[in-house]
Amino acid sequence: MAFMLSLLTQERVLVTEEVDFVKAKGVDGEFGVLTGHTPFISLLDPGELVVRKGETLYSYYVSGGVAEVLPKSMIVLANTVERADEIDTQLAQTARKNAEEALSKPISEAERRTYLLEIKRENVRLSIANRRHSSRHPGQISEE
Amino acid sequence: MPSLRSIRGRIKSVKNTRQITKAMEMVASAKMRKAQARVRDTRPYAEKIRELMNRLSAIESHRPNPFFQVRPAATVGIILVSTDRGLCGPINANVFKMVTRFMAERPNVKFEFVVVGKKGQDFIRRGGYKAVGSVTGIKDRGQIEEILPATQVAIEEFTNGRWDEAWVFYTEFVSTLSQKARSEQLLPIVPEKGADGLKKPSPFLGEYLYEPDTAEILDVLIPRYFETLVFQRVMENFASEYSARMMAMRNATSNAKEVIYEMTLIYNKLRQAAITREISEIASGADAVQQG
Numbered sequence: 001m002a003f004m005l006s007l008l009t010q011e012r013v014l015v016t017e018e019v020d021f022v023k024a025k026g027v028d029g030e031f032g033v034l035t036g037h038t039p040f041i042s043l044l045d046p047g048e049l050v051v052r053k054g055e056t057l058y059s060y061y062v063s064g065g066v067a068e069v070l071p072k073s074m075i076v077l078a079n080t081v082e083r084a085d086e087i088d089t090q091l092a093q094t095a096r097k098n099a100e101e102a103l104s105k106p107i108s109e110a111e112r113r114t115y116l117l118e119i120k121r122e123n124v125r126l127s128i129a130n131r132r133h134s135s136r137h138p139g140q141i142s143e144e
Numbered sequence: 145m146p147s148l149r150s151i152r153g154r155i156k157s158v159k160n161t162r163q164i165t166k167a168m169e170m171v172a173s174a175k176m177r178k179a180q181a182r183v184r185d186t187r188p189y190a191e192k193i194r195e196l197m198n199r200l201s202a203i204e205s206h207r208p209n210p211f212f213q214v215r216p217a218a219t220v221g222i223i224l225v226s227t228d229r230g231l232c233g234p235i236n237a238n239v240f241k242m243v244t245r246f247m248a249e250r251p252n253v254k255f256e257f258v259v260v261g262k263k264g265q266d267f268i269r270r271g272g273y274k275a276v277g278s279v280t281g282i283k284d285r286g287q288i289e290e291i292l293p294a295t296q297v298a299i300e301e302f303t304n305g306r307w308d309e310a311w312v313f314y315t316e317f318v319s320t321l322s323q324k325a326r327s328e329q330l331l332p333i334v335p336e337k338g339a340d341g342l343k344k345p346s347p348f349l350g351e352y353l354y355e356p357d358t359a360e361i362l363d364v365l366i367p368r369y370f371e372t373l374v375f376q377r378v379m380e381n382f383a384s385e386y387s388a389r390m391m392a393m394r395n396a397t398s399n400a401k402e403v404i405y406e407m408t409l410i411y412n413k414l415r416q417a418a419i420t421r422e423i424s425e426i427a428s429g430a431d432a433v434q435q436g
Contacts, residue, residue: 006188006192008188008189008192009189010186010189010190010288010372010375010376011182011185011186011189011287011288012185012186013185013188013189016188026355027355027356028355028356038353039351039352039353040352040353040354040355041352041353041354041355041361042354042355042361043355043356043360043361043364066361066364066365066368068196068352075192075196077189077192077193077196077368
């Protein structure tokens with residue numbers, strides 16, 4: 001049984017179609033959505049959003065936002081989204097390196113926290129991008 | 145009867161005008177295509193967040209939140225979206241007319257404006273209204289950050305209780321040939337009413353589960369809702385502006401063509417008449433010589 005997923009940002013539409021399963025990263029942990037889910041609203045943390053449609057998996061990097069889940073539909077209002085194939089691994093790596101370098105210098109607590117977050121974000125980005133290059137089967141989703 | 149020379153001069157100047165309007169038409173149509181695509185891209189998010197907020201506003205337990213509370217309207221805030229430049233048909237004038245009518249219908253209410261676009265600033269100045277904030281020079285491919293100064297002022301005014309309602313006035317893009325002035329109440333957020341004035345049946349009327357909790361989600365959602373809607377309306381206004389300008393310039397170009405055609409006709413007739421007159425003068429002169 002499929003349900004309707006809309007994955008949107010303020011500036012573009014990434015997905016509006018029937019899908020079978022979605023996994024997203026809420027602020028209180030990851031959650032999976034199937035048809036008939038209890039009405040549910042969650043803030044999203046930076047992380048991966050996995051969509052399964054039939055046998056195919058699609059992966060997105062979501063930087064945060066809000067998800068509304070209804071029994072027959074799900075709306076993700078994301079701040080920014082990158083499709084797995086859009087992620088610039090080089091850019092992510094340099095950003096991570098810069099943040100790491102900045103961390104090695106003496107800086108304020110607030111700055112330290114933003115850089116740590118930055119590193120975390122870039123790590124998620126890189127892991128999504130790298131996974132796309134390795135072979136991947138629909139069954140893998142249950143292991144995560 | 146105008147002289148040949150003065151007509152030649154006028155034809156030339158109208159031809160120049162035609163070239164300018166033609167160029168403006170082409171620039172506007174190129175920008176229009178991009179702006180229309182942008183409207184298509186930004187509409188779904190705005191619509192969905194609006195629907196979501198309407199659904200949330202219908203839930204009883206959210207009522208205490210000030211953004212859902214309907215207060216008697218003493219001061220109404222208006223976000224007026226206009227263009228920076230003119231020569232775009234009647235779209236600004238239509239929006240201003242709508243604002244004027246809106247204010248006339250509410251005689252005991254004070255109005256304050258947040259203005260987007262230079263034309264709107266002119267309107268405020270002419271009418272002697274009060275503007276608490278304004279933004280100009282927004283780019284048509286702009287990011288949402290560019291309008292944040294305007295929305296932040298508006299949200300602040302509402303939160304401090306100075307504004308009891310917040311509205312947005314803009315020109316909705318319907319099609320290349322049609323743009324419509326529209327007004328829309330953004331705050332407080334009230335359950336959407338159908339065309340018959342009754343509550344629309346919502347697809348879901350119960351309570352949600354919230355993660356982390358209602359208050360935190362509303363704190364994130366409400367500013368986002370407001371910004372997104374204003375941003376999207378600004379994008380609508382751009383698409384309307386370019387469409388209207390393209391049509392206005394296309395009309396101007398075809399008018400210029402017509403004028404050139406008519407003036408060329410008059411010019412040729414005059415020229416012909418002058419030649420005929422000269423020939424008949426020469427002929428009658430020759431006649432006189434022969435007879436003499």
